[in-house]
Amino acid sequence: MPTIKVKRDDLFRLVGRELSREELERTLFMLKSELEDWGEELEISVDDSERPDLWSAEGLARAIRLHLGLQRGAPVYKVYPSTYEVINEEPRIRPYIVAAVVKGVNLGPEGLEQLIQLQEKIMLSYGRRRKRIAIGTSRADLIHFPITYTEVDPDAYSFVPLYEEEEMTLREVLEKTEKGREYAFLLEGAEKFPVLLDASERVVTFPPILNSNDLGRITEDTHDIFVDVTGTHLPSMITALNVVVTALVERGGEVHEVKVNGVPYPDLRPREVEVSEEYLRRLGGYKGDLRDPLERAGYTVLSQNPLRLLYPAYRGDIRHPRDVLEDLLSAVDYNRLEPLIPNVYTQGGLRDETLILDALRDLMIGVSAEEIQTFTLTDPELFRKLGLDTPVTLSNPVSKSYSALRSSLLPHLLRVLSKNRTLPYPQRLFEVGEVFTPQWSISLGYVEAGREVSYTTARQALEFLLRKLELNPTFKEASHPLFIRGRVAAVYLDGELLGYVGEVKPEVLEHFGLIVPVAAFEIDVYKILSRHNRSHH
Amino acid sequence: MEEIARKLSSHEVTVLRVLSEEPKTVEEVSKETGLPEAAVMRALSFLERKGLALTEKKTIHYWDWTEKGRYYSSNPLPERRLLELLKEREEVDLSEAKELLGDELGPALGLLKKEGLAKIEKGKIVLLRYIPSFPWEESIRTLEGEGLELLQKRGLVTRRKRSIIRARITPRGKEVRNLKVDLLERLTPEILRSGEWKGKELRAYDVESPVPKKHYGSKHPYVEFLRKIKDVLISMGFEEMEYSSPVIPHFWDLEVLFVPQDHPSADLGAADTFLVETPSRYGEIKEKELYEKVKEVHERVWGYKWSDEVARRLVLRSHATVLSALTLRNPKVPGKYFTISRVYRPEQVDAKHLPEFNQLDGIVLDESLDFRHLLGLLKNFAEVFVGTGNVRFKAGYFPFTEPSVEMFVKHPELGWIEIGGAGIFREELLEPFGIEVPVIAWGLGLERFFMVRYGISDIRDLFTENLDRLRSIPKVWRL
Known part of the structure; x- marks a missing residue:
């Protein structure tokens, strides 16, 4: 999308007359362009990356003359x-x-x-x-x-x-x-x-x-x-x-x-294209005169039935009747067409993911947790220091802080706790979001920090969620880099690993500068969803 | 009177109990009651408002040490040290004295000379007379006596002022204090079980005074905002598109949308797209037939040599139209779909740019559609989301739609701003999917409205990790 600079006087001399700012803006709007700066020098951004004929004062002037009807049809060059x-x-x-x-x-x-x-x-x-x-x-x-x-x-x-x-x-x-x-x-x-x-x-x-x-x-x-x-x-x-x-x-x-x-x-003879008038009218929804707007779009109309057109040799972007349609409608001016609401009856609806996330978020509010949103991009170093991995990394990161995709929600949640150490406790936070292990999935992560938190309180919150979703988890002894040995359990649903719950290791707390106990859990939302779909269908 | 007595808080009662007709300072009251001074002040202000106590603020002036003076309050002054040294040795080298007293030597020597106690002779300080104490030496220790003004000139003591609050009880206060009101402070299970509460009253609270702030669970405002948008879209009959991973082959990011591999926006070297390094740089496209058809159309229409390597290169999706393309594999016709999805761009993070953000995109498929429906749909979105039908259309350019349009709306605070774009998918794009009806594709950028509505000027705040900041954003209950 090039932005070009042209001298205002030069442009108007080439157009053949002066235009008010408003008239110029309106005209440029229909030439896929926008006036970014008005002064002795104009700055104009041209959106279309396939219309180099608009990327100069000369080309713009020509298109403006055509659009305003100061010149008609495909220009003839000797x-x-x-x-x-x-x-x-x-x-x-x-x-x-x-x-x-x-x-x-x-x-x-x-x-x-x-x-x-x-x-x-x-x-x-x-x-x-x-x-x-x-x-x-x-x-x-x-x-x-x-x-x-x-x-x-x-x-x-x-x-x-x-x-x-x-x-x-x-x-x-x-x-x-x-x-x-x-x-x-x-x-x-x-x-x-x-x-x-x-x-x-x-x-x-x-x-x-x-x-x-x-x-x-x-x-x-x-x-x-x-x-x-x-x-x-x-x-x-x-x-x-x-x-x-x-x-x-x-x-x-x-x-x-x-x-x-x-x-x-160069071969500057205009090129010929044949378009079905019915096609233009049908897809354009345009009932008015065709000849005038086509001529102002730089087409010479050879015959109307079938519609045979000549277009200038500096247009390399006309490959399909669609391209003619766009030129026609721009010359008419989109703003002169009547907007119609599509008369298409369909039943709206949400995906199961959205619905289960709604339910989980509602329940998390019930345990008095505050929702957080962090980036899915992360610093792999943060994970590595915690003994976790980020299997999905980028080849061309802009900065190290955003050079991998997170594999768990907990490191960011702990970081949020760490950034809010001066606020009163208890603090309870949760996030729902995408994780990449490297398999893509959606996770629910929860942390609670305060004098009274423990494996029991975190598990109580988790059990509350699952109970409300009619799920019966089992808890098995496990080990996990973030959690204290003997105070972490793997959570299973019918033999399938759902996630972990436990008390965060003091080493991890020290790493985040936290001087208050933290308990946490993280579970895979898709496991809940698939479990549900199985039992309800 | 009884009414007042009944409504006294326990702090007020405690404070009232120790007040007398003789004014007492807040400090004294605090000591006597064991309440912190701030609590005493609060209770006193309530008592005074009820006419039970009177407070008076008095400004008192008093002497205090300066920082330097505080040191000399318990250490000998320089002139004393010099004099003691002379007493011991009769005479001292100027250079030695300088080493000992530093900058203090000048004033100390001046004083001794002025008092006729010492003189300088051939580079030596010689003792003339010894005295055991100066009057100001007492003053620097006690902050009392005649020496204070001299000490003030020397910058060792200063005059300060402080206001103290003293309170005494009023006759009305005494009356209230003497009333025998038998009040229950609080209900307990024991009191309820025993029935002790019967015939007694519970102490009334001052319900108009503030209580400490507390935070409870709440949803993230921006997530909630996006969720509300989904509700509006389903009310318009749009169905949510399938969720899917943002890690996709380049094929799904651009080629499938009829963007040629050598298009400026598809240039892998130009860093408009995040490329995936691990666990794998290349992915598979399961839809073999579609893949071949797309390749064929590209080579035929764009006239370039297709690269399987580019098509299979794994990237993070750079726009949400990817989800629309995925939906085209198996859409309902007529059909209306939308998605709000996370997209990624290699941008430096600043107040206006994030490396990942959410995009709202959708499609409408039906035999009856023409260009006017595109305009109508966009205008309808402006009415629903921005509350205005005051819109302007600009001819737009998206490589995958033709004709394309951008919509500007007149926002009450922001003026004319672009909020979305739409177009009719190119036939070359639909051909490999075998779709023959017109498909309108649209996308809207709404976070700007969220930001204006909630006073957010820095886009990073949408992902803030500062709880105070997050808590300050009100609940989103409608768009």
Whole structure:
């Protein structure tokens, strides 16, 4: 979801008229965008990660003009024939290239800013951090055509990279420049590096890393631009080229074709799509005129029955009639459609888990316990120190405190007691929540702290719960890292282990800085549930 | 009068008993009754309100030691130490005296010189005359006498003030004290069994005075809030989705929702999702047929090479739509489902971000649905949950729905804020499940309302481990 910055005056100049803040906000709302900041510079977040045509002042202006009806139908672009050629020798690591030349562009400071921003945003998000798409822009007037897109030994060619002063080999570019270091991973393992060489064997650009400072340095005053798009995924590369080129047209550019191994690019002819009108009306619930909103969404209506449409070549996201439907309804404006409550009768209901948790929580209130909610993520160290394990751990934790999933509720409950040592006793706490042993389950954990607590009091509370749920537990001598030997029992339901109840070891209390006895239990809620379902069905 | 006597608390009776016409300080009363001073003060204020005692507050001024002075109250003053040394040795090197007395040497020597007891000669202090005591030496011990002002100038004693409360009994108090009221202090099983209570009255309590605070069992407010939301949803005919583990193969987190494996939000390296390290990095997808169909659709529509490794990578679910996808395996049609589930994101914890939180998500399946129902459903949620139908729709983007919409509502305190999104599941997503009716998917973010309603500005408070904080949040009894 890119956020882009555009100069307000520049945007309105491109739209052809000024808009009030309210009008701009309303329009952007239907272009999946939101005005984040209003001032001389506007900040606009564009939600759609498949609409790079909206990621520049030029593209937004075009979409706004269409939405407001200042322009209709799929924009028409002329591509001039030319002799520009690219020979693609298909470098293995990114075998595709498409290109175009745009002449007579008046960039100015705003246009240059937008061009750089658009390139960067496309490469980062739509281009998957340049893996799928890298875009280069160079001085068409300085290049000697034809260009060869080839792979070369990393030490065979040198050039001065953009904004650098000294000449470097391709290998050195990866080590010595910031972009080189940032994107070196894309060339990892490659024996040969991709490069664009002009007819004089000069490096034009070293994709996906950097342009040449001599041939590739675009300024506010550059008028003739060579745009190359290299990558691994041809359809999205074509869209990216068309997006950049048509944005430059908004600044007065004239598009000239470049033949890549004989195939001319860019192909800016609108694409055709056929949609069933019945489908649009049925799923859209829209009864009004179709032609007007479709034209304002950038479609040219060729015929209405069947509905044959042309859409602009900078839209790479139209794969399905659904995509046309969304454009249609946005042009109509969602806020003009009548919201209807679905006329679907269904019986609502809760899962058994929710119901049993309700019951358990009610009963725990009955034993005067206070409910706590802690994270399921935890610090494995906390568990390890208590002699417990956290079998589920994460590969990419953000911090150690949240680098594993808890296997028991008791450590967190003890921690809560420890954090509230200054408050009066007795304190009784419980939590219901997920645990991972590593099997996923839901647990009920209970701790009570106070002068008078003991194995007996904790077991009384547990027996009260189970009795109310018509369950008959048996208690067997057991050992458990948290509990005192001889004062802990394993709780069974019909031979199946339900959990443990006992008095917490003084070593554990000391670890938490507690100077008051604590008794506790923890039981597996799913065991209760399965036991119940068996006996009641 | 009897009425008053009957209502006296036992503390009041005890205090009243020791009061006399001569004023007594609180300290004295406390000593005589054995009650703590705070209890005496409380009882006195009640007695005074009933006209049984009178208290007077008097400010008294008195001398007290400063911190330094307190030391000299039981140790010799520096001038005394110097004088005693001179008495013993007749003369002392200045440097030695300095070592002995430090900073105190200057004032001590000045005093001895002023009193004509010593002089300095060639770097030595020489004794001229000896006296056994200075008048202020008595004062520093006793805080009395003429030397106090001098000591005050030297910063050894200071004048302090303190208010003391003294109380005496009023004539009315005496009358009440003399009344013979035979009251039972409390009922006991013995008294009840013996019938001793008959013909006697129980002492009345001062029922208007405060009692100590106590805490009982209570449900967690945020858990309760989420639970109330479930009630509202079932009242609208929604059925709760199955519970399931948040540890899932990446396939269920994104691919099954038609998000391509190379989509920015599916980029495993970009750290938008927690990856599982142990006990296993990879999981199995039991639904083999579904898996193959999803893979086929991805490769056909998105045109990339599917990776089994990515699909099987275990992650913590990053959004609750996963549960909706799981529900699509075997849904009722028509059907309405919802879930409130814990989801995980690798976020640094701060006032606005948590690594895990709850999401509310749902789906509606029916042949009759169209886009207007999506808007109506969202608007209805706004009415039910926020109490307003004042909503605005924005064209939204979710990789798994088209068209997609985000809803903003006019909240009385927060202004226009986004509370939810919805869309119609893409046909490419439904195809592998064999579902042919339209499916509306929606999600709502409600914790913000909970936070505003209960004055919580820091999202970490939803999981607070501070009992005071938790206890301060009132009971959630309706949304």
